Amino acid sequence: xxxxxxxxHAQADPHHIGVVTEHPGPAPKRIVTAYGFWIFLLxxxxxxxxxxxxxxxxxxxxxxxxxxxxxxxxxxxxxxxxCLLLSSFTCGMASIAADVRNRFWxxxxxxxxxxxxxxxxxxxxxxFADLVARGYxxxxxxxxxxxxxxxxxxxxxxxxxxxxxxxMMAQVFAKGFRADVLRRMMCFALFWHALDIVWVGVxxxxxxxxxxx
Amino acid sequence: MxxxxxxxxxxxxxxxxxxxxxxxxxxxxxxxxxVVVKGHLPYLWREWITSVDHKRIGVMYILLASVMLLRxxxxxxxxxxxxxxxxxxxxxxxxxxxxxxxxAHGTIMIFFVAxxxxxxxxxxxxxxxxxxxxxxxxxxxxxxxxxxxTGALLVNLSLVVGEFARxxxxxxxxxSELSYSPGVGVDYYAWSLQISGxxxxxxxxxxxxxxxxxxxxxxxxxxxxxxxxTTLASNLxxxxxxxxxxxxxxxxLLDRYLGFHFFTNEAGGNVMMFMNLxxxxxxxxxxxxxxxxxxxxxxxxxxxxxxxxxxxxxxxxATMAICVISFxxxxxxxxxxxxxxxxxxxxxxxxxxxxxPTGVKIYNWLFTMYGxxxxxxxxxLWSVGFMITFIVGGLTGVxxxxxxxxxxxxxxxxxxxxxHNVIIGGVLFGxxxxxxxxxxxxxxxxxxxxxxxLAFWFTxxxxxxxxxxxxxxxxxxxxRRMQHYDVAAWRxxxxxxxxxxxxxxxxxxxxxxxxxxSIRNREALRDxxxxxxxxxxxxxxxxxxxxxFNFAFNPDVRGEDAYWDMKAxxxxxxxxxxxxxxxxIEMPRNSPTGFVCAFFATIMGFALxxxxxxxxxxxxxxxxATFVVFAWRDHDEYVxxxxxxxxxxxxxxxxxxxxxxxxxxx
Numbered sequence: 001x002x003x004x005x006x007x008x009h010a011q012a013d014p015h016h017i018g019v020v021t022e023h024p025g026p027a028p029k030r031i032v033t034a035y036g037f038w039i040f041l042l043x044x045x046x047x048x049x050x051x052x053x054x055x056x057x058x059x060x061x062x063x064x065x066x067x068x069x070x071x072x073x074x075x076x077x078x079x080x081x082x083c084l085l086l087s088s089f090t091c092g093m094a095s096i097a098a099d100v101r102n103r104f105w106x107x108x109x110x111x112x113x114x115x116x117x118x119x120x121x122x123x124x125x126x127x128f129a130d131l132v133a134r135g136y137x138x139x140x141x142x143x144x145x146x147x148x149x150x151x152x153x154x155x156x157x158x159x160x161x162x163x164x165x166x167x168m169m170a171q172v173f174a175k176g177f178r179a180d181v182l183r184r185m186m187c188f189a190l191f192w193h194a195l196d197i198v199w200v201g202v203x204x205x206x207x208x209x210x211x212x213x
Numbered sequence: 214m215x216x217x218x219x220x221x222x223x224x225x226x227x228x229x230x231x232x233x234x235x236x237x238x239x240x241x242x243x244x245x246x247x248v249v250v251k252g253h254l255p256y257l258w259r260e261w262i263t264s265v266d267h268k269r270i271g272v273m274y275i276l277l278a279s280v281m282l283l284r285x286x287x288x289x290x291x292x293x294x295x296x297x298x299x300x301x302x303x304x305x306x307x308x309x310x311x312x313x314x315x316x317a318h319g320t321i322m323i324f325f326v327a328x329x330x331x332x333x334x335x336x337x338x339x340x341x342x343x344x345x346x347x348x349x350x351x352x353x354x355x356x357x358x359x360x361x362x363t364g365a366l367l368v369n370l371s372l373v374v375g376e377f378a379r380x381x382x383x384x385x386x387x388x389s390e391l392s393y394s395p396g397v398g399v400d401y402y403a404w405s406l407q408i409s410g411x412x413x414x415x416x417x418x419x420x421x422x423x424x425x426x427x428x429x430x431x432x433x434x435x436x437x438x439x440x441x442x443t444t445l446a447s448n449l450x451x452x453x454x455x456x457x458x459x460x461x462x463x464x465x466l467l468d469r470y471l472g473f474h475f476f477t478n479e480a481g482g483n484v485m486m487f488m489n490l491x492x493x494x495x496x497x498x499x500x501x502x503x504x505x506x507x508x509x510x511x512x513x514x515x516x517x518x519x520x521x522x523x524x525x526x527x528x529x530x531a532t533m534a535i536c537v538i539s540f541x542x543x544x545x546x547x548x549x550x551x552x553x554x555x556x557x558x559x560x561x562x563x564x565x566x567x568x569x570p571t572g573v574k575i576y577n578w579l580f581t582m583y584g585x586x587x588x589x590x591x592x593x594l595w596s597v598g599f600m601i602t603f604i605v606g607g608l609t610g611v612x613x614x615x616x617x618x619x620x621x622x623x624x625x626x627x628x629x630x631x632x633h634n635v636i637i638g639g640v641l642f643g644x645x646x647x648x649x650x651x652x653x654x655x656x657x658x659x660x661x662x663x664x665x666x667l668a669f670w671f672t673x674x675x676x677x678x679x680x681x682x683x684x685x686x687x688x689x690x691x692x693r694r695m696q697h698y699d700v701a702a703w704r705x706x707x708x709x710x711x712x713x714x715x716x717x718x719x720x721x722x723x724x725x726x727x728x729x730x731s732i733r734n735r736e737a738l739r740d741x742x743x744x745x746x747x748x749x750x751x752x753x754x755x756x757x758x759x760x761x762f763n764f765a766f767n768p769d770v771r772g773e774d775a776y777w778d779m780k781a782x783x784x785x786x787x788x789x790x791x792x793x794x795x796x797x798i799e800m801p802r803n804s805p806t807g808f809v810c811a812f813f814a815t816i817m818g819f820a821l822x823x824x825x826x827x828x829x830x831x832x833x834x835x836x837x838a839t840f841v842v843f844a845w846r847d848h849d850e851y852v853x854x855x856x857x858x859x860x861x862x863x864x865x866x867x868x869x870x871x872x873x874x875x876x877x878x879x
Binding site for chain 1: 345349350414417418419421422425426427428429430431432433434436452453454455456457459460461463464467471472473474475477479480481482483486490767770837841844845847849
């Protein structure tokens with residue numbers, strides 16, 4: 001059963017079309033982990049797309065309540081966006097620091113990312129609390145339902161990300177830059193950047209289009 | 214303190230669920246105490262519950278599916294009896310109970326029988342066919358299984374604590390909204406599906422990554438066994454479709470728990486959005502189930518015909534075509550809901566187009582058999598039975614894809630007969646074929662052929678006796694989900710269907726007897742070679758059951774039907790001569806992460822259903838802590854020394870020696 005690679009595989013392949021490149025075997029762990037996580041992210045984006053679709057369907061259904069243009073504050077949204085985009089940059093810095101095993105820059109990058117994430121969450125929560133206080137909670141209309149769900153779903157992801165971030169920092173503190181810790185760090189970075197991409201969608205579809213209407 | 218939970222949740226006034234619940238409870242306690250008294254608990258914990266071995270997890274998935282099949286089957290028996298007797302009378306099941314039964318039947322059969330069965334078979338076999346040692350994420354695999362089990366546990370808990378949904382298996386709003394379903398039934402439904410849905414998604418990601426990134430040397434895409442291809446397609450669909458289910462159920466739950474307006478009649482909610490979303494998941498779901506079954510039939514037909522699969526490339530193409538088109542037909546589930554003739558026409562045509570690749574597959578199987586030396590072993594019987602049954606189901610499906618015809622038959626018993634025709638004839642027959650075919654691989658002995666054949670014939674005939682009458686009743690105008698009826702013309706058909714159900718039940722009993730008899734005679738049925746069927750793909754290249762590391766050496770693949778090829782070439786060369794030095798093998802360590810995580814998920818799910826908020830937080834924290842503990846461990850692998858690998862492998866080689874020398878005659 002032990003076989004050494006020989007020439008002439010093309011003949012062994014009954015359907016050969018030109019050159020048959022030989023599959024080299026199982027991929028290394030780092031590749032497998034990242035690949036699996038990418039697939040998870042794609043599935044997460046499918047989930048977000050459902051909430052986007054629901055928002056698109058329901059955004060006109062205000063049930064005599066407020067329209068988007070009446071409740072969105074562009075200044076807040078701008079600050080939120082800046083926070084999140086900057087945090088992606090600092091998260092990238094932390095990733096690089098982890099790759100070169102520089103603890104100081106890793107902690108610094110992660111801390112700034114965390115703070116920026118928290119600022120984003122605080123602004124979002126204040127926006128939500130303010131709307132609820134004015135009687136424009138998610139039960140007011142289907143539009144507000146879809147708005148709170150879509151933006152809130154992203155916010156929940158950011159919260160989970162912050163929890164993950166803190167766990168990650170603790171783990172580097174306790175275990176150092178071990179191979180499995182580095183793989184997790186890579187997944188975390190992918191997650192955080194993906195949330196940024198989703199936010200660009202939220203920003204455009206909800207706030208930009210909503211304010212214009 | 215305990216939210217909505219109090220003593221009124223236990224249905225003391227309803228004898229049927231109470232007695233059923235008591236029997237189940239006694240059975241569980243009996244098994245548990247037997248396990249504890251006999252001292253099997255440490256073994257179970259070490260070797261099964263905490264196992265991250267894909268083969269063990271696969272077996273546990275199938276065990277879960279088999280147990281749930283009995284539960285879902287009991288529901289089916291109750292419904293058939295009810296409709297046989299409830300002519301101009303109330304029958305023996307009150308409406309609110311009957312409604313729970315058909316909802317539970319559908320939910321259980323799809324999510325906790327069909328899904329775990331096919332995922333179990335994929336888990337068990339795909340890494341072996343790919344020639345690798347495990348799936349991409351072994352611990353996550355265990356998490357996925359135990360979350361599925363959590364979902365099943367919650368559904369069954371609803372039998373005695375509270376109630377199950379009365380809304381049908383897809384819980385359409387506005388009926389499933391709080392105003393029309395104020396009880397906990399819909400919450401049981403939604404949370405158990407949310408939790409098991411996470412498990413399914415995890416399994417999907419895992420298997421996609423396994424097929425795409427973990428293949429042995431030389432296993433190019435176009436050398437993969439057909440079952441690996443259908444696994445890939447099915448799991449791609451899981452990854453793309455299950456998040457839709459999660460999002461849709463999340464919206465329904467937000468409506469119910471926090472007063473949102475996604476699908477309500479008030480404040481601008483949109484019920485049709487639910488239909489579109491749920492079927493955007495629901496239609497791919499049927500292909501998630503049936504594609505792996507197609508893969509199983511491909512393996513079985515080719516093995517038992519002694520020929521390579523006919524039209525391998527067209528089969529791959531057909532599989533991937535189905536994978537894509539399955540996302541473009543969802544609207545045929547609600548042609549009658551006013552999308553207009555143009556939209557209906559497009560989806561009707563798309564639904565007919567998807568029958569084309571399926572037809573390609575049928576022809577490929579037939580041509581594989583043509584000119585082959587066919588052995589009618591039990592797996593082959595299931596496969597041929599499938600081809601006949603599935604063609605009937607497919608044709609009635611094409612009929613329903615014609616919108617004008619669908620307007621006549623929508624939500625009738627004709628529809629019920631159609632989808633049972635494809636799901637029983639396709640998925641269940643496939644699962645049984647795979648079960649019979651791979652059982653020796655998993656346990657090291659074959660199943661008794663005589664009882665297997667009896668099981669097939671009773672199931673096959675029972676199926677037609679049960680469901681042909683339902684087609685007829687449907688054309689006579691009988692709608693689905695009727696607790697009682699007054700039309701005399703339907704009555705005889707309902708009685709025939711009930712008789713058919715009895716025949717089907719005999720089939721199930723034969724399967725159980727088959728397993729018992731086979732375990733008793735296991736020494737006589739022992740598979741010493743690892744290749745009991747003269748197989749063609751790599752799972753047969755290792756012993757039965759395979760060692761924990763599957764292969765002492767990662768096989769080097771040089772063409773399609775890798776193992777067949779090896780057997781053929783081994784005629785000229787001795788196996789052992791070229792055996793390289795054995796090496797240490799690293800395998801993932803077992804971990805209770807999956808079980809503990811599912812424990813907390815069960816607590817959390819139960820607490821969410823009954824609005825016990827402190828317990829929800831506790832469960833959530835517990836699940837998070839479990840993952841942190843898992844992430845903190847220092848050794849995630851253990852080493853099997855080369856001598857041990859060599860010892861295990863030599864035994865296998867010796868047994869195999871005889872077989873290989875005989876393979877030359879084929």
